[in-house]
Amino acid sequence: MYLYVTTSGLNSFFIETGELANFALRFFKEVFKRPFEFKEFLRQCYNMGNRSLLLVGVTGFIIGLVFTLQSRPKMIELGAVAWLPSMVSISIIREIGPIITALICAGRIGSGIGAELGAMRVTEQIDAMDVSGTNPFKFLVVTRILATTLMIPILVIMSDAVALFGSFLIENFKGDVSFTLYFDEVFRALTYSDLIPSTIKTFFFGFAIGLVGCYKGYYCKHGTAGVGLTANAAVVEASMVVFIIDFASVLITDIFYSI
Amino acid sequence: MDKSLNKVLKLGIFIIVGTILFIAGVYFIGEKQNMFGNTYNIYAVFNNINGLKPGNNVRYSGINVGTVKEIVMVSDTVIVVKIAIVKEITKHIKTDAKCAITSDGLVGSMIINILPGHKSEMNIAKGDTIRSFTRIRTEEMLQTLSVTNENAALLTGELLAITKEISAGKGIVGSMLKDTLLTKDLREIVHHLKITSKASSSTINQLNKILTSIDKKDNLVGMLRDTSVANKVKNIITNVEKSSRELDKVIDHLDLTIHNANQTITNVKDGKGAINYLSNDPSLVTKIDQTIGHLDSTVIQINNAGEKLNENLEALKNTWLLRKYFKNQEKEKEGN
Numbered sequence: 001m002y003l004y005v006t007t008s009g010l011n012s013f014f015i016e017t018g019e020l021a022n023f024a025l026r027f028f029k030e031v032f033k034r035p036f037e038f039k040e041f042l043r044q045c046y047n048m049g050n051r052s053l054l055l056v057g058v059t060g061f062i063i064g065l066v067f068t069l070q071s072r073p074k075m076i077e078l079g080a081v082a083w084l085p086s087m088v089s090i091s092i093i094r095e096i097g098p099i100i101t102a103l104i105c106a107g108r109i110g111s112g113i114g115a116e117l118g119a120m121r122v123t124e125q126i127d128a129m130d131v132s133g134t135n136p137f138k139f140l141v142v143t144r145i146l147a148t149t150l151m152i153p154i155l156v157i158m159s160d161a162v163a164l165f166g167s168f169l170i171e172n173f174k175g176d177v178s179f180t181l182y183f184d185e186v187f188r189a190l191t192y193s194d195l196i197p198s199t200i201k202t203f204f205f206g207f208a209i210g211l212v213g214c215y216k217g218y219y220c221k222h223g224t225a226g227v228g229l230t231a232n233a234a235v236v237e238a239s240m241v242v243f244i245i246d247f248a249s250v251l252i253t254d255i256f257y258s259i
Numbered sequence: 260m261d262k263s264l265n266k267v268l269k270l271g272i273f274i275i276v277g278t279i280l281f282i283a284g285v286y287f288i289g290e291k292q293n294m295f296g297n298t299y300n301i302y303a304v305f306n307n308i309n310g311l312k313p314g315n316n317v318r319y320s321g322i323n324v325g326t327v328k329e330i331v332m333v334s335d336t337v338i339v340v341k342i343a344i345v346k347e348i349t350k351h352i353k354t355d356a357k358c359a360i361t362s363d364g365l366v367g368s369m370i371i372n373i374l375p376g377h378k379s380e381m382n383i384a385k386g387d388t389i390r391s392f393t394r395i396r397t398e399e400m401l402q403t404l405s406v407t408n409e410n411a412a413l414l415t416g417e418l419l420a421i422t423k424e425i426s427a428g429k430g431i432v433g434s435m436l437k438d439t440l441l442t443k444d445l446r447e448i449v450h451h452l453k454i455t456s457k458a459s460s461s462t463i464n465q466l467n468k469i470l471t472s473i474d475k476k477d478n479l480v481g482m483l484r485d486t487s488v489a490n491k492v493k494n495i496i497t498n499v500e501k502s503s504r505e506l507d508k509v510i511d512h513l514d515l516t517i518h519n520a521n522q523t524i525t526n527v528k529d530g531k532g533a534i535n536y537l538s539n540d541p542s543l544v545t546k547i548d549q550t551i552g553h554l555d556s557t558v559i560q561i562n563n564a565g566e567k568l569n570e571n572l573e574a575l576k577n578t579w580l581l582r583k584y585f586k587n588q589e590k591e592k593e594g595n
Contacts, residue, residue, distance in 0.1 A: 043263075046270040053273065154277030161280050187287040188323075191314055195284055 060159035064166025086189030114234030117217025145210035152206030
C-alpha cells in the first residue's frame, strides 16, 4: 500500500513535471505567433507590477531596516561596522532582494493567476473563449507569463533600492553615516558579478511564477473547491521552483564568476 | 484621461523608474571599477600576487586611483598585473614610484598600494611598468616566529636551570639570596655607601663653590685668569728667568772666588806668613795681652805727662815773653 502511494506520488510528480514542461513549450510556441494580445499584456503588467509595488516596496524597506538593525550590534562587536553597507548591499542585491520579492510575488501574483484562471476554468469561460475563436492560451497564459517575467525583475530592482535606502536610514540614525558615504561604500563593494546574475535569475523567477500559476489555474479541476486548492498549490509550487532556480543560478554563477 | 490610458501611464512610469534604477546601479558599479572613466593602463611585475584578483582597488597615497584589470602569469616567477589608472592621477605619479600588494585592513581584500616616488621628474605614461616590491608574507613571518619560539624555548630551559641553582643557593646570586651574613654585610656596605655618597655630595658642593669663585677676579686664580695679570706674570717670569741666568753667572763667580779663597786659606794654613802666625800661634795672644797691658800703663803715663805739659803751657802763657804770641793766635782764630 505504502509502495503504491509512494509510486503514485512519484508518478504524479513526474507527470506534473512533464506537463509543466509541455506547458512551457506551448508558451514558447505561442509567444511568437500573431495576434499579440498587447492590451491584455499591458493590463497584466499593470496588475502585477504597479499593484505589487507597495507590498514589495514595504517588504524591501522593512527587510533593509531589520537586516541592518540585526547585523549592526554584531558588526560593532567585531569592530567592522564600516563594512555594514558592503555586507548589507551584497546580501540584498545577491540574494535577499530577489528571493524575498519572488516569494512575495509567488504568494500574491501566483495565487492570483491560479485562482483567476482556475475560476475561469471551472466556470467554463476558457472553454467558451476557445469556442468563440479566441485562443485562451495566448490571451490568458502568454500575456500573464510574459508580464510576470518582465515585471518581477523591475520589482526586484525597486525592492533592492528601497531595502538599501532602509538600511541607509538605520546607518544614518545610528551611525551618522551620510547618504553619499553610504552609497559610495555600497557601490564600491558591489561588482557586476553581484548585480548581473541576480538580475538575470529574477527573469527566471518571474517566468516560473507565471508558468506555475497559469498551469495550475489552466488545468484546474474539482469545481469551485478546486480553485482554492489551485491557488494554494500555485503558491507552494511556485515558491519551490523559485528556490530550485535560485540554487541552480548560484551554481551557474559560481562557474562563470567564481563567487 | 481614459482609465486604461492612466494605467498604461502608471505602468510606463513603473517600468522606466525600474529601468533607470537598474542602469544607475550598473553605472555606479562600473564607475567604481573605472570602467567608464578615462583611464591609462600601466603594468607592474610581481613574483607573488598574494590572492590579488581583477577588480581589486589600486591606491596612491591612500586614494583609490584605479583597479586591477588583468593578471597574466608570464613564467613561474613573473606575474604581470595590468592596472587601469585614472588619467588625471598619472600626472602625480613619478616614474620612480613603487607598488606593493597589501591587504585592505586586517581581513580585507588585497589591494595594490602605489608609493610615491620623489627623485624622478618624469611622470608615468601609458603602458609604463612601475617597480614593485614584495612585502613580508604571513608565512614568512610565521617561519621567523617559529625560529624565535625555538630560541625562546631554549632560553626558558636555561633560565629554569639557572633559577633552580639560584634557589639551591649556588653561585653569587644564590648566596646573596640565601646567605644571611652576606646580606648583613651588603646592608652595611650600602649604609657606608650612603654615608660616602653624602660626604661626596657635600665635597662636590664645596668644589662647585670653589670652581664658581675661581671664575671671579677677587682671588688669586681669578686674577690669573685675567689676561693683563697673566701678561704681567709672564713678564715677571721672564725677568725671573733673566735674574736666574745672572744669578747663575754670579754663582759661577762666587764659586771661583770661593775656590780662590780656599786656595788662599790653604796657602795661609800651609804657609809661614804673618796671618798664619796670627791665626795659629796661641802664645801670640798672650804676648799681645801683655803688650796691651804695657800700652795701657804707657797711655796713663802719657796722660799724666800731658796734664803736666798743659800746666807748663798755661804757665808759659802767663809769662811776659810768650804772652804776645798767644794773643796773636787767638785773634787769627777769631778772624777765620
